[in-house]
Amino acid sequence: MLDAHQQTQFMSKAETTPRRSPCSRTRCVYNIRTLQASIVIACAIVFALCVWMFKIKDSTPSFSLSLPMDGIFSSPNRPSEDFVRARKWEESWASKTAPSHERISKTRRHKSSKGSKKSLLVRDDKRFKNRKDESSEKFAEQEKITKSLMTKDDTSRIEQGRSKKFPGAIIIGARKAGTRALLEYLNIHPQVVVSHKEMHFFDLYYQKGMEWYRSKMPLSGPGQLTMEKTPKYLITERAPAMIHSMNSSVRLVLTLRHPVNRVISDFAQMLDNHLGETFNFTRFAINPKSGTVNTKYQAIYVSTYHIHVARWLEFFPLKQIHIVDGDRLISEPLDEIRKVETFLGLSPFYTEDVIYFNATRGFYCMRHEVGGVNVPSCLGDSKGRDHPRVNSWVRDKLTEYFYPHNEKLFRMINRRFDWS
Numbered sequence: 001m002l003d004a005h006q007q008t009q010f011m012s013k014a015e016t017t018p019r020r021s022p023c024s025r026t027r028c029v030y031n032i033r034t035l036q037a038s039i040v041i042a043c044a045i046v047f048a049l050c051v052w053m054f055k056i057k058d059s060t061p062s063f064s065l066s067l068p069m070d071g072i073f074s075s076p077n078r079p080s081e082d083f084v085r086a087r088k089w090e091e092s093w094a095s096k097t098a099p100s101h102e103r104i105s106k107t108r109r110h111k112s113s114k115g116s117k118k119s120l121l122v123r124d125d126k127r128f129k130n131r132k133d134e135s136s137e138k139f140a141e142q143e144k145i146t147k148s149l150m151t152k153d154d155t156s157r158i159e160q161g162r163s164k165k166f167p168g169a170i171i172i173g174a175r176k177a178g179t180r181a182l183l184e185y186l187n188i189h190p191q192v193v194v195s196h197k198e199m200h201f202f203d204l205y206y207q208k209g210m211e212w213y214r215s216k217m218p219l220s221g222p223g224q225l226t227m228e229k230t231p232k233y234l235i236t237e238r239a240p241a242m243i244h245s246m247n248s249s250v251r252l253v254l255t256l257r258h259p260v261n262r263v264i265s266d267f268a269q270m271l272d273n274h275l276g277e278t279f280n281f282t283r284f285a286i287n288p289k290s291g292t293v294n295t296k297y298q299a300i301y302v303s304t305y306h307i308h309v310a311r312w313l314e315f316f317p318l319k320q321i322h323i324v325d326g327d328r329l330i331s332e333p334l335d336e337i338r339k340v341e342t343f344l345g346l347s348p349f350y351t352e353d354v355i356y357f358n359a360t361r362g363f364y365c366m367r368h369e370v371g372g373v374n375v376p377s378c379l380g381d382s383k384g385r386d387h388p389r390v391n392s393w394v395r396d397k398l399t400e401y402f403y404p405h406n407e408k409l410f411r412m413i414n415r416r417f418d419w420s
């Protein structure tokens, strides 16, 4: 124990003695610099490692649409054997035969080749880098379809000073399930006017306001129904509420196609949009580590129909949503379009003469009267693409995955589809 005098001495000594610093000033600076240098070196090593790993997995695209990455980065968990076999099968098949997207790209280049080959290649390169160009190309393509289907009738409608109205019916999706064919079939019905462009109002441009939306609609006369289609609405969470607040009695048309074929069609479109890239369907659809379906792949999410339909049913009764069988729309369009006609309350119009099978095109096309002349028209090359070949193991995995989801949908809509 210290007495009072010793305590005072001890305290004053403690107060007056300068604290011993853990290092001298120069040494401290040196330590901090060493620490900083080590951090920089460590970061550089991690970065270099990442770059190296990406290079090894050379086909991993930089705009990856939710590839199953967990299996790529965790080395102890090797890709499942089935996955490797399926991937190799696909690669060996692809090397034997030119993939469809290459064939398409060649035809396109041939058809559109006005400038030099070099300038075309440059344009393609830009497209890989800038995804915005993709959408402008999509718009250009829609414009082309619009122009090819723009009849004298359309022009006369404008001359007659009709008004622009909000859509009374909307095709809400699903993407790659025949939405374009359906819209163009409907367009030739005398009681229907359509916006050929996808408006993307309820998923992208809502902030532009309702008047903007209306101003984009085609002119229509009394008794004519205005329609638009934007397949993205189906999966846009807020779209049902927004459309409901625009018009709670709007009629909704939904085309659904075999979920696996729809995924493959989606993938085929991606191949086409990224000409020159080598993508492997197995790598997109299957998780390499677990060998299970990659639920993060957007195309798979889109085909999980019940998730989206449930959201629409929160706002609209089932009887307000007409579901078109997208597979039958390809093989027996007349039947499907007649059902849509009834649902929309249109007078009977479609016959075998109006919708006919075009053997050269391999699809049904339309014949409609323009100024007393019957004009045939088919959809462009981007509809009905060749699909890449898919390994049977991968297809079975997908079919098995979608089975319970399909069952949920069937219960929800009181209707079954043969999607086995």
Ligand SMILES: Nc1ncnc2c1ncn2[C@@H]1O[C@H](COP(=O)(O)OS(=O)(=O)O)[C@@H](OP(=O)(O)O)[C@H]1O
Pocket: 174, 175, 176, 177, 178, 179, 180, 181, 231, 264, 265, 266, 268, 329, 330, 363, 364, 365, 379, 382, 383, 384, 385
């Ligand atoms: N008459 C006719 N002509 C051409 N294509 C037809 C037709 N009817 C339906 N289909 C099928 O429509 C599929 C494209 O679907 P979408 O129009 O919904 O695609 S998109 O979401 O607008 O990109 C497209 O899918 P893919 O064959 O996978 O390309 C077609 O099979």
